[in-house]
Amino acid sequence: MSFENLAVVTRGGIHTITVKRPAKLNALNGQTLQELYAAIIDASGDDKVRVIVLTGAGDKAFVAGADIGEIQQQSPTEARSFSAFGQNLMSMIQGLDKPVIAAINGFALGGGMELALACHLRIASDNARLGLPEIKLGIMPGFGGTQRLVRLVGSTRALELCLSGEPITAERAEQLGLVNRVVAPDQLEQAVKDMAKPLVKAAPEAVRGILQAVLQGGEINLEAGLSLETARFALCCATEDMQEGTSAFLEKRSPKFKGR
Ligand code: COA
Secondary structure: OOOOOEEEEEOOEEEEEEEHHHOOOOOOOHHHHHHHHHHHHHHOOOOOOOOEEEEEOOEEEOOEEHHHHHHOOHHHHHHHHHHHHHHHHHHHHOOOOEEEEEEEEEEEEEEEHHHHHHHHEEEEEEEOEEEEEHHHHHOOOOOHHHHHHHHHOHHHHHHHHHHHHOOOHHHHHHHOOOOOOEHHHHHHHHHHHHEEEEHHHHHHHHHHHHHHHHHHHHHHHHHHHHHHHHHHHHHHOOHHHHHHHHHHHOOOOOOOOOOO
């Protein structure tokens, strides 16, 4: 599948989707959102893809938000559809059963920060700036940002970020638990590979189980979450990969998981 505003490449099980509108700091216009949706569906159904990486083209921005020019032209009804589409896209990313890593290589603002928050893991370059500046435009986050942010950092910090609209540094984002790691810009690609490679080799059923137990389990009461964990644990134990992983440990060798 080819795209106008995305570059897509799969290497060694790592599928990198790069948002490519550098002249507009990779802002998400309607077409780019549609392309991202199609690219994610494509990757989710491709067995060769074990890990997805999302990033932005150029060295200045991950994604500088939804396209402000397009937002300005929307009727309230169109704005509702735009928000719902963006939310669906972000929820689809978060709900994938393959790990998605955001490589935040610069500004991650508005819809760009919301995209990063929907990913499972986030690595930022130390020049990245993250924020939800919508309030400065007379609007508010509409792609799930208020909801994911409050769940990640609590209402005190979420309200400060949303109400001030001021971006924070990558270092501050790491302190708040919004990103997993901060590295120098020239180390970002390697840091993402280092995080992705073990996941490519991991047993897929274990990866799927962990994603669902942590993300869905975290949204329901403890008892229901624990039941979910038990069910997923049992599924892992039904795989050849469980036999391989435990045998490899006992035989003091590295496991070779086959995804069965
Ligand atoms: N939507 C549409 N266009 C955008 C954009 C967005 N979210 N973010 C940046 N751009 C465009 C600019 O309009 C400019 O286009 P032009 O060259 O045709 O005028 C180009 O990208 C470069 O941006 P510019 O503002 O000149 O770069 P800068 O280095 O001075 O500032 C930012 C960078 C990120 C601080 C600034 O672009 C910005 O504040 N962007 C909007 C962020 C935002 O509010 N996002 C939430 C949207 S809901």
